[in-house]
Amino acid sequence: MKVLEATGITKLFPGVVALDSVDISFEPGQIHAIIGENGAGKSTLIKCLTGVYVPEEGSVEINGQDALKNKELFDKIAYVPQEIDLFGYMSVAENLFIPYEKSGFKGMVNQKALEEAARPLLAKFQIPVEPDELVKDISVSSQQLLQIARATVHEDYEVLMLDEPTTSLTTKDTQILFDIVRQIKSQNKAVVFISHKLEEIFALSDVITVFRNGKKVAYSEIGQVDIPWVIRQMTGREVDQNQVFCSEKVTDEVLMEVNDLTGERFTDVSFQLKRGEILGFSGLVGAGRSELMQAILGYLPVYKGTVRIDGENWKLGDPTFSVKHGYIYLPEERKKQGILPVLSIRENISVAVLDRLASATGISRKKEDELAQNVIDTYDVKTPDAEKEIQFLSGGNQQKVIIGRAMTCEPKVLVFDEPTKGIDVGTKAEIYRLMKELAEQKGIGIILISSEMDEIRKCSNRIIALYDGRKVGEFPATADKEEILSAIIGVG
Ligand SMILES: Nc1ncnc2c1ncn2[C@@H]1O[C@H](COP(=O)(O)OP(=O)(O)OP(=O)(O)O)[C@@H](O)[C@H]1O
Numbered sequence: 001m002k003v004l005e006a007t008g009i010t011k012l013f014p015g016v017v018a019l020d021s022v023d024i025s026f027e028p029g030q031i032h033a034i035i036g037e038n039g040a041g042k043s044t045l046i047k048c049l050t051g052v053y054v055p056e057e058g059s060v061e062i063n064g065q066d067a068l069k070n071k072e073l074f075d076k077i078a079y080v081p082q083e084i085d086l087f088g089y090m091s092v093a094e095n096l097f098i099p100y101e102k103s104g105f106k107g108m109v110n111q112k113a114l115e116e117a118a119r120p121l122l123a124k125f126q127i128p129v130e131p132d133e134l135v136k137d138i139s140v141s142s143q144q145l146l147q148i149a150r151a152t153v154h155e156d157y158e159v160l161m162l163d164e165p166t167t168s169l170t171t172k173d174t175q176i177l178f179d180i181v182r183q184i185k186s187q188n189k190a191v192v193f194i195s196h197k198l199e200e201i202f203a204l205s206d207v208i209t210v211f212r213n214g215k216k217v218a219y220s221e222i223g224q225v226d227i228p229w230v231i232r233q234m235t236g237r238e239v240d241q242n243q244v245f246c247s248e249k250v251t252d253e254v255l256m257e258v259n260d261l262t263g264e265r266f267t268d269v270s271f272q273l274k275r276g277e278i279l280g281f282s283g284l285v286g287a288g289r290s291e292l293m294q295a296i297l298g299y300l301p302v303y304k305g306t307v308r309i310d311g312e313n314w315k316l317g318d319p320t321f322s323v324k325h326g327y328i329y330l331p332e333e334r335k336k337q338g339i340l341p342v343l344s345i346r347e348n349i350s351v352a353v354l355d356r357l358a359s360a361t362g363i364s365r366k367k368e369d370e371l372a373q374n375v376i377d378t379y380d381v382k383t384p385d386a387e388k389e390i391q392f393l394s395g396g397n398q399q400k401v402i403i404g405r406a407m408t409c410e411p412k413v414l415v416f417d418e419p420t421k422g423i424d425v426g427t428k429a430e431i432y433r434l435m436k437e438l439a440e441q442k443g444i445g446i447i448l449i450s451s452e453m454d455e456i457r458k459c460s461n462r463i464i465a466l467y468d469g470r471k472v473g474e475f476p477a478t479a480d481k482e483e484i485l486s487a488i489i490g491v492g
Pocket residue numbers: 013014016017018036037038039040041042043044045082392393394395396422
C-alpha cells in the first residue's frame with residue numbers, strides 16, 4: 001500500500017537536469033531516508049512532491065489520485081523545507097498557527113488563545129521558549145524544531161517530509177526530534193527524511209533511496225546495507241572514512257598569538273597558532289568559539305588582552321583592518337552571512353576585491369570574469385557558468401566559492417566556522433583536502449571550529465577545548481574522543 005507514488009519525474013533548470021525520470025513511493029508507517037551528494041536533486045524532488053514545483057514530466061499520485069490535477073491532495077503532505085522560513089518578527093505562537101483560519105481560529109484572532117494553544121506543542125517538542133517570544137530571539141535549534149512543530153499542527157497529514165531537519169539541531173534536540181518522528185511513524189504516517197548524517201539515517205530509517213546527479217541509483221531496506229555501501233552508491237567510488245587530513249607541514253614559527261583575551265562570551269583565552277598548522281576548536285554550541293574568532297575579526301568587543309598576527313600587534317575592533325592584514329573568518333551561517341544570495345558567482349567573488357578591479361571608469365568586466373573563472377577552475381566549483389545565482393548552487397559548491405573568494409584576499413589566518421554543515425560526505429573530504437593544501441602549500445594558519453568530533457580529530461594538528469567561554473584543555477590530534485568530550489562538557 002502506497003500513500004504517495006511518483007513516476008517518471010523530470011525537472012529541468014537552466015543548464016541542469018535536476019531530476020531525470022525518477023520513480024519513488026512512500027508507505028504508511030515507514031521512515032524513508034533519502035540521501036545523495038549536494039546538488040543530487042533531493043530538495044527538488046521534495047518540492048515536486050509537495051506541489052511547490054511542477055515537474056516537466058511525470059506523475060504524482062496521492063492515495064491513488066492524480067495530485068498534479070487535484071492540487072488540494074498536496075494538503076495531505078506536511079513539508080518542512082531545508083531553509084528556515086519562519087517570520088522572525090512574529091511571535092512563536094503566531095508562527096505556529098498562521099494561517100489562522102486553517103488552524104481552526106475563527107474571526108478575530110485572540111493572542112491569549114493562540115498562546116494557550118501553543119503551550120502543549122512547545123511542551124511536546126520540548127522547545128524552551130515562551131509563546132509570546134519573537135522568533136528572531138530564540139536559538140536556531142529551537143527555530144528548527146518550531147518549524148517542524150508548525151508543519152505537524154494540522155494532524156490530518158499522511159506524509160511528513162523533512163528536508164535536512166537536523167543541520168542546526170543540538171545533539172539533545174536531535175534526540176527529541178527522533179522520538180517524535182518515531183511516534184509519528186507509529187500513527188501509521190509515512191515519513192521522508194533527508195540528511196547527510198549517515199549515523200542518523202541508520203538510527204532512524206526503515207528504507208533508503210540514494211540519488212546521484214538527478215537520478216535514483218539505489219534503494220534498499222536499511223538492515224540490508226551499511227555505511228560504505230551508501231557512500232559507494234552516492235559517490236560512485238570508495239571514500240575512505242578513516243583518512244586523516246591534518247597538515248604535514250606545521251612549522252615552528254608562531255603565526256598568531258592570543259593572550260588573555262576577554263570579551264562578552266569568552267574569558268582569558270590564550271593560544272598560539274603556528275604557520276602551516278590546523279588548529280581545531282571543540283566545544284558545545286554556545287561555548288564561545290565563534291564569538292572569540294569574531295571578536296578577533298573586529299565584529300565583537302574585546303575587553304582585555306592582546307592579539308599578534310605575523311609579528312603585528314592586532315588592531316581590535318576593525319574588521320576592515322583584519323581582512324586587509326590577512327585574518328579572514330568564514331561564517332557558520334553560510335546562507336545568511338557568507339553569500340549575497342541573489343547575485344551571481346562572479347559578483348560574489350568580485351565584491352571582495354572591488355578596489356583591485358575598479359578604476360575611475362568602472363569595474364573591469366574582463367578582470368572580473370577572469371577572477372571568477374579562476375576560482376571555479378581552482379576549487380572545482382560545479383556550475384554551468386559564473387553567471388549562475390549563487391543561491392542555486394549546492395551547499396558544498398557555495399562553500400568552495402567562499403573559500404576561493406577568501407583566497408583572493410591572500411589570508412594568513414583562515415577561520416572555518418562549521419565548514420561542512422549540510423555538506424555531503426564526498427564533498428566534505430574535498431573541503432578537508434582543501435584546508436590541508438592551504439596549510440601545507442601556502443603556509444596559512446587554519447582555525448577550524450566544528451561540532452563534529454570526527455571532523456575535528458581528522459583535520460586538526462592540535463585541539464583546543466572551550467567550555468563556557470574558557471579554555472579548558474589542549475590536546476594532540478591523537479587524544480581520544482572521550483577525553484575531549486569530557487573537557488567540552490565541563491567535567492574534564
Ligand atoms: N531554483 C533553481 N534554479 C536553478 N537551479 C536550481 C534551482 N534549484 C536547484 N537547482 C539546481 O538543481 C540541482 C539539484 O539541486 P537540489 O537543491 O535539489 O539538490 P540537493 O540534493 O537538495 O542538494 P543539497 O544536499 O545541497 O541540499 C543543482 O544542480 C542545483 O544547482
